[in-house]
Amino acid sequence: MKRVTIQDIADELGISRNTVSKAINNADGLATATREKILEKAIEMGYKQFSYINAQFGVIPRPDAQHKGENALLCGGAITPAHFATLMLDKLKKDLPQWGNALNAYRVERENFLCRTLPLTFDPGRVSAIICVEMFDRAYDEMICGLGLPVLFVDGPNKRDGIDLPADQLYMDNTTAITRFVNDMLVRGRQRIGFIGDFEHCQSFFERYTAFRYAMLLANAPVDERFCIKSGEREKLEETLSALADYPDVFICANDFVAEEAIYALRKLGKSVPEDVLFCGFDEIPQFTHHDAHADHRAHTHPDHGRRRNAAAAHPHRGARPGLSHRSHRDRADLPGFPPGFSPSPFATRRQCYAILFL
Numbered sequence: 001m002k003r004v005t006i007q008d009i010a011d012e013l014g015i016s017r018n019t020v021s022k023a024i025n026n027a028d029g030l031a032t033a034t035r036e037k038i039l040e041k042a043i044e045m046g047y048k049q050f051s052y053i054n055a056q057f058g059v060i061p062r063p064d065a066q067h068k069g070e071n072a073l074l075c076g077g078a079i080t081p082a083h084f085a086t087l088m089l090d091k092l093k094k095d096l097p098q099w100g101n102a103l104n105a106y107r108v109e110r111e112n113f114l115c116r117t118l119p120l121t122f123d124p125g126r127v128s129a130i131i132c133v134e135m136f137d138r139a140y141d142e143m144i145c146g147l148g149l150p151v152l153f154v155d156g157p158n159k160r161d162g163i164d165l166p167a168d169q170l171y172m173d174n175t176t177a178i179t180r181f182v183n184d185m186l187v188r189g190r191q192r193i194g195f196i197g198d199f200e201h202c203q204s205f206f207e208r209y210t211a212f213r214y215a216m217l218l219a220n221a222p223v224d225e226r227f228c229i230k231s232g233e234r235e236k237l238e239e240t241l242s243a244l245a246d247y248p249d250v251f252i253c254a255n256d257f258v259a260e261e262a263i264y265a266l267r268k269l270g271k272s273v274p275e276d277v278l279f280c281g282f283d284e285i286p287q288f289t290h291h292d293a294h295a296d297h298r299a300h301t302h303p304d305h306g307r308r309r310n311a312a313a314a315h316p317h318r319g320a321r322p323g324l325s326h327r328s329h330r331d332r333a334d335l336p337g338f339p340p341g342f343s344p345s346p347f348a349t350r351r352q353c354y355a356i357l358f359l
Contacts, residue, residue, distance in 0.1 A: 004047040013041055025105075032109055039120045069128030071096055073105040074119070074144065077134035084172065084283060085133050085154045092131070101128065113137050124149065132156070136202045141165055158199070158206040174207035178252065181280055182215035190249040190278070194227025196237070196262050197254025205254045208282060212252050224248065232258035237265040247277050256281040 006024065010017045015038075022030050023038035024047075071092070079086060089103075096103050106119040116139070118124070129150040135141055138157040142165065145151055151167035185193060193216065199209035216223050227248045229240050241247075241262075253259035259281035263273050273279060 004042075004045045006047075009038065009042050009045060009047060012045065013038065032111065036120055043121065069101060070126050071101050071103045072122060072127045072130045073103055074108050074122075074130060074132045075105060075134055076108045076113070076132075076136065079133060083133075088154065089133075103131075108135065108140070113140050116140060116143055138165075141167075155202050155204050158201070158203050160200060160206060169203075171204060171207070174204050175211035178208055178211035178282075179215045181252070182212060182221075183219060185250050185278075186219050186221055191221060192224060192227065192248040193221070193250045193252065194224065194229070194248040195252050195254075196229045197232050197258045198230050199254065200230075201232075201254070208252075208254055227251070232261055234261045234265055237262055238268060241265050242269055247271070250278040250280060252280045253282065255283045257283075 006020045007017050010020045013020070019030070019034070020038055020042075023035045024042060073089070073092075079089065092103050106122050108119055111117070112119060124147050127149055129152070130144060130147070132141065132144065132151060132153045133155075135144070135153065136155075136157045141153070141157055145166050151165075153165065153167055153169045155171060156165060156169055182193060193212070195209055195212050197205055197209070199206050213223065226244060229237065231237055231240060232254060247266075251259075251262060253262055259279050263279055266273060266277060271277065
């Protein structure tokens with residue numbers, strides 16, 4: 001039987017090979033209808049799902065490795081090079097084939113979330129374990145956990161109600177640096193501290209927000225609720241910030257993207273950063289370090305921790321250098337459904353919890 005190729009699918013549909021390749025590889029830039037049409041034709045023609053583990057990674061399977069199934073990566077959003085899970089996924093792509101496991105990625109579209117449906121080509125019957133990234137819809141996540149397969153969430157929906165998911169979960173340390181940063185600012189006389197970001201967006205945002213609130217509470221420092229802005233979108237930030245009669249000494253932001261939007265909004269309103277307001281970001285997104293020519297952004301590569309990245313806070317806040325916390329829902333070295341001895345902890349994230357202080 002002739003092996004079906006991407007070109008065969010392209011010829012059948014009368015479209016370019018590049019378009020078919022984008023659909024099969026879950027790349028951005030295609031309309032949902034076009035993607036589904038291509039995937040349906042690929043299934044109809046018997047095309048084997050494109051594996052993200054291939055020759056481009058230079059992977060040579062172990063001689064004793066036997067194919068034991070597919071590890072499925074479910075992505076609820078785009079995974080850019082700046083995403084904190086990128087190095088973990090790179091490590092998985094290189095390591096899993098040596099154990100006879102493949103890692104296939106599936107984009108969970110908006111329609112999937114709304115209708116509680118699985119990605120078109122996702123087949124639970126051939127999957128041994130699932131990794132979820134950017135999956136913050138609790139109802140959908142509960143559906144995934146109900147498939148009867150081992151699931152690992154890299155971050156996840158917020159646990160404001162105290163309800164946990166029956167799955168392994170992986171987070172960075174979201175509290176230590178925020179707590180130390182708040183205390184340091186208070187000692188320096190920066191008493192008016194606010195927070196920007198939707199703390200219900202995900203568990204990491206929620207932990208960063210609660211760390212800020214707890215630190216202020218334990219220090220007996222009042223929190224002005226006007227300065228707690230539950231939004232990270234530029235237009236809403238402009239509207240909210242423009243309505244303020246005054247501003248805090250410091251804004252802690254849920255992550256660097258939120259800080260970028262907030263700084264832009266304030267400058268559009270005629271305010272100066274950092275002259276009028278100091279900002280504290282989170283995640284060490286490289287493209288945002290240009291805000292501070294004096295910032296001390298350090299990275300440390302440890303040979304035993306999968307290029308684990310240690311980021312120090314910007315000068316003069318040099319004290320916030322917390323260790324990376326790999327927290328799992330269950331205390332065990334092995335994760336069911338993954339190869340024996342496999343643990344995401346040594347290469348969980350490339351970014352530590354840290355604070356960028358724009359000074």
